[in-house]
Amino acid sequence: MAKPQARVCATQWAEYLANSAVQALLDEVQLTPKPGLVDRRGSGAHSDLTLELMQASAHSLWPTFYQMAIAAQVHPHIDQSLRESMGAIGRLGEAQMLKCTQGVNTHRGAIWALGLLVVAASLAPFTTAQELTERAAQLALIEDRYIPQQGLSNGAKVRQKYAVSGAREQAQQGFPSVHLGLKQLLKSRQQGASEKAARVDALLAIASELADTCVLHRSGLEGLMWMQQQARKVLALGGYSSALGQQQFQQLETGLLARNASPGGAADLLAASLWIDSILPASAQEGSV
Template identity: 60%
Template sequence: MHAFNLQPKKISLAERLADMAVDALIDEADLSPKPALVDRRGNGAHTDLHLGLMHASALSLWPAFKEMADAALGCGEIGLPLREALGRIGREGEAAMLATTNGVNTHRGAIWALGLLVAAAALEPESSVASAVTLRAARLALLNDRYAPQSLSHGAQVAQRYGVRGAREEAQLAFPAVTGLGLPQLKRSRAAGAGEQNARLDALLAIMTTLADTCVLYRAGEKGLQAMQSGAKAVLDAGGSASLGGRRQLHALDQQLIALNASPGGAADLLAACLFLDRIERGDGLFPGVC
């Protein structure tokens, strides 16, 4: 076939949603300077993570996200069959991730959050407002997967110990840290001319101001959580990451969290969810070229 006769391959809705989920994870990883998190500067508070590993992990999850979207399209409705299919696919995706990272947990929380959102978006692609997508995701999260492991994750154990919301409860409440804090701040900072990278940093910080991040609690206890929340608020109060004062506060927060070994991985997962929903809302290629 002559090269000029080649036509771009149409991609399915499930493939496009998987693309968008992986893009959100890579954009979150690349965003810099994030306090105590892996980014383009370095490893933050981590000794077992680096940017290349985060990229490889994100890419390894593409098949799982596609399969989750296909499962939603196949089921066509919210119910136990879809919930349990998502649980099975998520566990298989986690195994693929751990095989890629040699056992390092890079994106376990993101599989849960983005998996639900991918499925919710696939169920009603014409209803792409973030509040509608997260509500569908919440309805899925409220269903009990009979085949889920009975042992609690570190995050769930920490949530019980401190009496705070974990990743499961955040999803069951329709991701309030994302829809009530992250996305509004992202839009405000954009409107103020902060630039896309600074707007995304501000969205992360807005999530951090109130989130009971179980990753921080696990690594640094209540002292680390208080430092994260108050430090993030100080950045935004100083004018956000696009301002000189905000950058000074952000640098101080980064240093403080690293000293405490407190990495806000839960907030990072929710930022990825925020970026995914932002793409869905703006219609960045969800329908064009989809077969």
């Protein structure tokens, strides 16, 4: 992978960022197994999603990420203009995604998280994951005055009902769950886990702490707390690379399917973690907290 410091012409850098963002979404959906989520085995807890649909959705977002990267080069300052330009591109990208999926929300959260990170990466060179996420957080804190006034989404209703943070706050705080995912990726690799197991462990680490509104919407606070507890148990037993960890993972998956729930928010943030991992060397991620 090219390093961020190896900046080439603007369009080539934008293409690189868009390519790597789409690949991160593909890597996330293809990762198998994932509890309650779409993977190579099937649709998990989702009756309206398939692996093929998720892959098509990821590919449909390439122009969105490319245009966001270009926008950051046209508006090279973290200000209202860049924030609202990104927002307009994101809404068009969401419309294209929904057209591709015939109305199914596949990657709305990923457009927000990866979009912010792509813009942050396109603004100027960076050397660490912390620097990148802090830059994205500054952008997320700026209000977009042109967000359409619509009815509350499922996520917004859940945030109000349970008084929890959502995707917006996660970004404004500098993506702490992404840093958690990166930290677990490195830890599992250093302990000798396979790449697949390390990525499953990263998903579990994110799920163990995130107030995942997808889980809250489908199974309430009890379901969320249960999922977090089970995810922590898998990791405590050695993660997915251990026999005991895999047994506990099966209990986690069985319980989520029984609750018709899946950690979709954690999956979006895993994709963001995999994206940063793909463009930064491990030494630049070790400051992740």
